[in-house]
Amino acid sequence: MSSPAAQRFVERVNDRTVVIGIVGLGYVGIPLALAALRQGFRVIGFDIDQNRVDQLNAGRSAIKHIPMDLIIEGVKDKRFEASTDFDRMAEPDALLIAVPTPLTKYREPDLSYVVRTTEAIGRRLRKDQLVVLESTTYPGTTDEVMRPILEKATGLKSGEEFFLAFSPEREDPGNPDFGTSTIPKVVGGDGAAALEMSMALYGALVVRAVPVSSTATAEAVKLTENIFxxxxxxxxxxxxxxxxxxxxxxxxxxxxxxxxxxxxxxxxxxxxxxxxxxxxxxxxxxxxxxxxxxxxxxxxxxxxxxxxxxxxxxxxxxxxxxxxxxxxxxxxxxxxxxxxxxxxxxxxxxxxxxxxxxxxxxxxxxxxxxxxxxxxxxxxxxxxxxxxxxxxxxxxxxxxxxxxxxxxxxxxxxxxxxxxxxxxxxxxxxxxxxxxxxxxxxxxxx
Ligand SMILES: NC(=O)c1ccc[n+]([C@@H]2O[C@H](COP(=O)([O-])OP(=O)(O)OC[C@H]3O[C@@H](n4cnc5c(N)ncnc54)[C@H](O)[C@@H]3O)[C@@H](O)[C@H]2O)c1
Structure with a gap:
């Protein structure tokens, strides 16, 4: 039985009134913003890089192969804006995170970007928001790293008062045959309501959303594809x-x-x-x-x-x-x-x-x-x-x-x-x- 919050969210996805926040406006975040704009959603992009934010608000991108028409249109009709003001993170109904996940100089996972972003979200998270990590990472990151930060910072419970999911990005920059919206997206939720909400959202953004049983499974899917x-x-x-x-x-x-x-x-x-x-x-x-x-x-x-x-x-x-x-x-x-x-x-x-x-x-x-x-x-x-x-x-x-x-x-x-x-x-x-x-x-x- 789906929760009332999930039901409301799904209805608002269907009528396109859900506002989507995208954190990290790079090779993954910008195409994701385009996919959301193309489907009629309002998008607020967040980045720490003022230069990147200014460029996007001016309808320009630092990434050559990405066409900017939809961003320009979105800025004009106020459906897209980029911002460094993280206090506005409470505005979107869903926050999709696409920040870097590099290795440290000792070749170990560097989750500092994910952690900083999660802490920033934790300071502003409001009830019923959906938070989805898209950055590539090891199985357990969403559940073991993000969830405790968000629950501790807010006092809210994941799966009941806010919703958490992982959906790996499969972007292949420069690929003429496949872009964000034509690549199926795997989704794992922390609980049934988070899965239902993210399935509805990604189902609206891309050709097909593929559910898996947990956030860790979804994290493992992405690693498996790249290890292959x-x-x-x-x-x-x-x-x-x-x-x-x-x-x-x-x-x-x-x-x-x-x-x-x-x-x-x-x-x-x-x-x-x-x-x-x-x-x-x-x-x-x-x-x-x-x-x-x-x-x-x-x-x-x-x-x-x-x-x-x-x-x-x-x-x-x-x-x-x-x-x-x-x-x-x-x-x-x-x-x-x-x-x-x-x-x-x-x-x-x-x-x-x-x-x-x-x-x-x-x-x-x-x-x-x-x-x-x-x-x-x-x-x-x-x-x-x-x-x-x-x-x-x-x-x-x-x-x-x-x-x-x-x-x-x-x-x-x-x-x-x-x-x-x-x-x-x-x-x-x-x-x-x-x-x-x-x-x-x-x-x-x-
Ligand atoms: N590039 C690809 O083709 C690709 C494909 C699949 C998955 N991924 C994964 O997606 C994730 C993002 O990769 P990318 O290539 O888009 O990186 P990117 O470096 O192009 O973009 C990341 C953006 O995040 C911003 N950022 C950094 N810290 C931030 C913070 N605390 N808050 C807000 N914004 C912040 C940066 O300024 C930058 O604009 C990584 O985990 C990567 O492994 C990338």
Whole structure:
């Protein structure tokens, strides 16, 4: 039997009078706001970053691939506003949290953003509000970390006086086929009423809401999806090395294998893992598993293989320069093509290109980079020295001045035929040239 509060909430979702608050206006929060606006809801976005808030209120975004039309329209007709004033967190009926969940420098879960946000909500939470965590995290976060903070701060009881849920974000930035509203969303509630409310809300926002039995299960679903990717990418990275030694092209193998209509799913090798999810999330589970004295060997092995990839690429680069370019890496000028962690986006968090630049420079070479999406390298914790380095323009003359071009990201917006025609040596870690139909004697896969 559903609670009166849940029933009221569901009715208000149906007539679109529920106000949605989104905490954390980044790669996940902004598309979520767009999905809510598209469905006719009023949205208040919260962020600690005044600059980001001002940009959004002015109809601009720091994230290139996200179209701003709905935000502009929403600001105009007062259905969207962004704010740093957390006292307004009592206004929305539902607060959806999409703040960062990185690793600490000791590679352990850094829940400080989630905790700070939960504390901020705890100071303002009112009766009957729904709070949903969307940030990727280990099983138990919603129940063991958030619930006690909210209950202690408010004196209210989860499941009766306020409602708490977890619904993992599955955003895939730059994916032309799937966006927030066309990707089904898994939902786990702290109790039946929280589940009912979140199912109604996400059912209105996305193509399909999928209920699971608990918040911990929903947290585990997200980690499972990303661990699946990390392990499979490690597998093809390992196969790439084995097959290369045998003179077999792993991309040709995968493209042929994927013609099997069942039981095979293609994953592609690369210069290492990047992005905010795959290199990080699996270690949330590894950390939590230790509490149960259980080792996560597949995850650790995948991490080991994937984190060795940039070193292998640099070894291949040195060898190819030596044998094909008659040049020592220490005297060479290298152009790294692409520093985004994947193609066609401007996100370079955890990008293997930064590691590649660092490793190649350590060998004494001179390195420049070109990325049509990232004109300047922003500050990063692990590669602070690279902050402020600028993308160089690519021309016939500039290409000829490099001893080798290392393709690290396969952006579509690159003329690979011209790149190959005017470069001395091209080392392709993404199979980008072949995919663009370009083959030549100076192109090598690594
Ligand atoms: N980027 C993706 O493709 C993706 C996909 C699936 C899941 N996720 C997960 O979603 C979560 C958010 O990731 P993201 O990529 O959107 O991060 P992001 O860094 O792009 O955005 C996070 C935003 O939160 C803001 N923020 C930080 N602390 C805050 C606080 N205390 N209160 C309010 N705002 C605060 C930041 O200023 C920033 O604007 C992470 O857990 C991530 O693992 C991301």
């Amino acid at each position: 990717r990390a392990v499979n990418i490690a597998l093809v990275n390992e196969l790439k090395v084995v097959y290369a030694a045998m003179g077999i092209d792993v991309w040709e193998v995968i493209d042929a294998a994927k013609t099997k209509p069942f039981g095979f799913m293609p994953f592609y090798p690369g210069p290492g893992l990047g992005g905010h999810c795959i290199p990080i999330d699996p270690f949330y589970l590894t950390w939590k598993a230790r509490e149960y004295d259980i080792a996560t060997r597949f995850i650790e092995l995948a991490g080991e293989i994937n984190s060795r990839m940039p070193y292998r690429v640099v070894a291949d680069l040195a060898q190819l320069l030596d044998t094909k370019g008659r040049k020592n890496l220490s005297d060479a000028r290298i152009l790294v093509m692409g520093i985004a962690y994947k193609k066609n986006i401007d996100d370079m968090r955890e990008s293997p290109s930064l590691k590649l630049i660092e490793l190649i420079e350590k060998r004494g070479a001179h390195v420049e980079f070109h990325d049509p999406f990232i004109p300047v390298i922003p500050p990063t914790r692990e590669h602070a020295d690279l902050t402020g380095r600028k993308s160089v323009s690519v021309s016939r003359e500039s290409l000829a001045s490099f001893d080798a071009v290392l393709i690290a990201t396969d952006h579509d917006d690159v003329d690979y035929a011209s790149l190959v025609a005017h470069s001395k040596l091209v080392i392709d870690t993404r199979n980008a040239c072949a995919r663009a139909g370009v083959s030549a004697d100076n192109v090598f896969k690594a």
